[in-house]
Amino acid sequence: MDSDTGSIGSRSSSPDLVVDDAGSFFSNKMFQTYCKDREEAAQAMTERCPGGGKAKTRSELNKDEVQELRLKVNSRERRRMHDLNQAMDGLREVMPYAQGPSVRKLSKISTLLLARNYILMLSSSLEEMKKLVGDVYGGAGIQSRRAAHPAVTAAAVPAAHLPLHPLAQSLHSLVGGAPSALSAAPTAAIPSPHSPPTTSFLGFHSPVPGLLKEPLHLTSSYRHFPGMPCPCSLCQPLPTTTSTLHNLSMTK
DNA sequence: TAGGCCATCTGGTCCT
DNA sequence: AGGACCAGATGGCCTA
Numbered sequence: 001m002d003s004d005t006g007s008i009g010s011r012s013s014s015p016d017l018v019v020d021d022a023g024s025f026f027s028n029k030m031f032q033t034y035c036k037d038r039e040e041a042a043q044a045m046t047e048r049c050p051g052g053g054k055a056k057t058r059s060e061l062n063k064d065e066v067q068e069l070r071l072k073v074n075s076r077e078r079r080r081m082h083d084l085n086q087a088m089d090g091l092r093e094v095m096p097y098a099q100g101p102s103v104r105k106l107s108k109i110s111t112l113l114l115a116r117n118y119i120l121m122l123s124s125s126l127e128e129m130k131k132l133v134g135d136v137y138g139g140a141g142i143q144s145r146r147a148a149h150p151a152v153t154a155a156a157v158p159a160a161h162l163p164l165h166p167l168a169q170s171l172h173s174l175v176g177g178a179p180s181a182l183s184a185a186p187t188a189a190i191p192s193p194h195s196p197p198t199t200s201f202l203g204f205h206s207p208v209p210g211l212l213k214e215p216l217h218l219t220s221s222y223r224h225f226p227g228m229p230c231p232c233s234l235c236q237p238l239p240t241t242t243s244t245l246h247n248l249s250m251t252k
Numbered sequence: 253t254a255g256g257c258c259a260t261c262t263g264g265t266c267c268t
Numbered sequence: 269a270g271g272a273c274c275a276g277a278t279g280g281c282c283t284a
Contacts, residue, residue, distance in 0.1 A: 074261060076271070081259075107257065 091115055 092111050095118065097103075106114065 070262080073263095073271090077262085077273090078260070080272070085259095109257090 088108055088111060092106055095106065095111065095114055097106065097114075
């Protein structure tokens with residue numbers, strides 16, 4: 001289980017976590033050490049500095065105080081990482097993959113790479129939609145446009161395995177409602193909520209074997225966007241050339 | 253058992 | 269000085 005924060009305690013590497021008053025998490029062992037050190041440090045502190053005293057430089061700190069400081073820093077770092085993981089979870093939630101108890105969570109690297117591809121795809125879709133909207137309102141007839149629509153003309157086009165993206169749905173309704181070919185599309189082509197994912201979804205290919213390998217990350221059950229498959233270019237994955245993939249995976 | 257993924261600790265660096 | 273950020277090290281869990 002790769003769960004981090006959200007699932008505090010679900011990960012066995014962080015067993016029996018407890019939360020301190022600052023919201024930090026400790027294993028029992030750590031917590032015991034933490035409490036012990038805290039008590040000792042606090043006691044030593046009151047003995048040495050009854051009035052609170054003024055701040056000491058680090059070189060002046062004794063062993064207990066150094067330990068106390070170390071724990072404080074560790075706690076901050078832990079919290080920082082938890083925040084980071086929460087943000088990662090938030091990102092996972094908006095990714096076009098299902099979440100659920102039976103669904104393996106995308107790894108961090110997979111989440112980031114997929115998010116990047118997803119954004120690129122959305123940007124591309126938006127551009128194409130703008131272009132088509134410009135065409136529609138620019139004089140070209142919808143009928144002729146629809147006739148040219150591959151989803152209409154290419155009835156023999158193999159059923160697309162890709163879901164219709166919401167942006168594409170908007171586009172279809174914009175250019176004259178859902179194409180008939182779409183509504184007639186065989187349901188077998190509709191990705192089921194738990195259909196095996198394809199790495200080509202959203203133009204997403206595994207850039208580096210091992211990073212996004214199947215089946216570990218992407219063959220677990222997941223949910224695509226609801227909608228009918230469409231063979232139109234808008235619904236196709238982005239072209240992913242080797243160089244593109246290289247850029248996707250290597251650029252920082 | 254090896255490899256992947258992760259959480260945590262730790263020391264260093266930079267910024268306020 | 270204190271906090272945020274980062275990267276390396278370490279160890280645990282899980283899966284193939």
